[in-house]
Amino acid sequence: MHRDLELARVGRRYGIRGPWVLRGVDLTLTPGSLTRVEGANGTGKSTLLRLVAGIDTPTEGRITGRPRTAYVPERFPSALPFTPSGYLTHLGTVHGLSRRSAAARAADWLERFGAAAYAATPMAQLSKGTSQKVAVAQALLADPELLVLDEAWTGLDAEARAELERAVAERTAAGGAVVFVDHDPRRLAGVPDAVHQVVAGTLEPRTAQAAPPVGPLTVVTARGPAGGRLPADATRPSASAAEPTPGTYRLTVPASHSDVVLRALLTAQPPWHVVSVSPPDVPPDEKDRP
């Protein structure tokens, strides 16, 4: 994503005389940012996400700077006349991939979400959870610059939920923007760069204290090159960073983001030395004891 996506004074109503669902919405999504949208039932969250995703257009106002966008809708039309493999491969070619690399990516994503065994099952026969995995895979397939997730975790098993959190971390680390709605307040808690609430048809920044991370945490201990500064991609997702001895840092990271933090440390120029990766409250020198 090379520039911001901007919503300026956006309004949406359904039907010429329908009530305004949203009005006067201003929102800026910057490259690399994670944004959460909250709001009570029926306030217009899905309406907003459809506008952000570009599958609906505003009744008034402007949206500019659209990047390559992918979207997981609240309700995925699962009864399609395809198998997951055929569907994802077809979509990959629509996104400009060769058939061969589209098929390889389709297989990779189905594997990541634990749905490889259903690659050749007609989609109409899939369980709700497996079709949700296909819904998520179709959005991630072509490395979108903007990823819009409307309750995308709903129906996924625990491993697939964690995998989707990791995929979100990868997208933002790659400079993409991610916007999500989720009924679970613990979803990626403490990680979003911005949280907005839909209230009475407008969008307001949430002013209450941001929730601290409540999911599983990982402590990454790393030693830097002389005078080295922690790479921004390592500090940004971290809930805390301490420097117990000069040049050695302990980063406490949501487990969903540990791969991204490790990659940022190891690919920095010059690279950092990762001393240990452990659950919180386990001193690094004790973690290997039986």
Ligand SMILES: Nc1ncnc2c1ncn2[C@@H]1O[C@H](COP(=O)(O)OP(=O)(O)OP(=O)(O)O)[C@@H](O)[C@H]1O
């Ligand atoms: N296609 C549509 N045609 C007419 N009205 C619609 C349409 N889509 C949404 N609405 C109305 O717009 C309002 C906001 O709906 P929306 O689904 O955006 O809210 P939401 O916050 O996502 O709700 P929920 O939390 O229940 O998913 C509701 O009153 C809904 O009935």
